Amino acid sequence: MGAPEAGTLTEAFEGERRGLFAHAYRMLGAYHEAEDVVQDTYVRALRGWENFERRSSVRTWLYRIATNVCLTLIEGRGRRTFSSGLDSDDLGPWLEPFPTDPLDLVTARESVRLAFVAGLQHLAPRQRAVLLLREVLAFSAAETGEVLGMSVPDVKSALQRARARLAEAAPARDDVLDASSPRARALLARYMAAWEASDADAFREVLRADASIEPVGSPASYTGRAACLAFATPAMGAAGDWRMVATEANGQPAAVAWLGGEPYGVAVLMIAEDGIMAITLFGDPELAKIFVPTG
The missing domain is CATH 1.20.140.160 (PhyR, sigma-like (SL) domain)
Structure with a gap:
């Protein structure tokens, strides 16, 4: 044959x-x-x-x-x-x-x-x-x-x-919400609005007390609401510096970010009913282009 x-x-x-x-x-x-x-x-x-x-x-x-x-x-x-x-x-x-x-x-x-x-x-x-x-x-x-x-x-x-x-x-799944959950979508929208408006108080309101931020590739990570705010607030800049588009990455809510009109990267969120548990930051402009090719 x-x-x-x-x-x-x-x-x-x-x-x-x-x-x-x-x-x-x-x-x-x-x-x-x-x-x-x-x-x-x-x-x-x-x-x-x-x-x-x-x-x-x-x-x-x-x-x-x-x-x-x-x-x-x-x-x-x-x-x-x-x-x-x-x-x-x-x-x-x-x-x-x-x-x-x-x-x-x-x-x-x-x-x-x-x-x-x-x-x-x-x-x-x-x-x-x-x-x-x-x-x-x-x-x-x-x-x-x-x-x-x-x-x-x-x-x-x-x-x-x-x-x-x-x-x-691997950490326990805990009470992580699916990206399609209305609550997850609402918290993602509030997260993006806070950054686009450079509103640290609004950002604080969506974080759980035990929230963490991990910039991938950085030698440091930040655990606890206070540490997250201390890291993030200086980077928020002025209102309008950031533009974000909602997406889904790894089955989780995510935001594609532009800074000063240029692709910046992707933030992937782990969200529970009571707020954002973790934010993983990928500061890679090429990834932004993959998620939103038209920019």
Whole structure:
């Protein structure tokens, strides 16, 4: 029997593209690297398609390629600084926010929340892969072993260790509101209005007493309402300096920000009924352009 038509691969790949992208993002915590992984996966799949013997499903095969591309990237990374709230010496790169479409069920909000993705970076790479394949993508232990070249007992052992480590590293979900919640949308709107009006009092009113601000890539983070205000108030400038647009990132409420008319970055909020619990700041103009391409 001859090799399957390449068009069959392309069709299968396009059906899995969003899932592969989300998987690579969870593995790496980096939006741009995840894009590269998806492209690399397709190129490698095309090269290997003629020899693909269909001993597994095309889906399993594609995720095996993508997962191994991610593992190779992780192994090749130098020691790079992570956000200050994550106290591990061997983490990957800084987190980048993930633009989520509320209608896109593939990227299931809970599995791309910043706290979850950040917690994943504490896991050994293969433990991370096992947990994602088993618990997010619902691969069987046998399929997971096939993807990673592991025995079923080894997969089960790695999953147990990954669950335990993630429980230690990732903060509890607590009473976090979904981005679609009316209360979350209202607090996001008040947050943006406070910054656009340079109104520190209005900003104070939306923060919980235990709120935190983490500027990703900074050596410092700020915990408690007073510390948050001391950090943020000088940056608020004059009314009109900031312009913000509401969006959703990692399944959480977020604001894309411009300062002085120029793209500035993205703020991702963790919100509860009684106020904003945490603000993660990504000061990257290129990310602003990704979330709102027209600026």
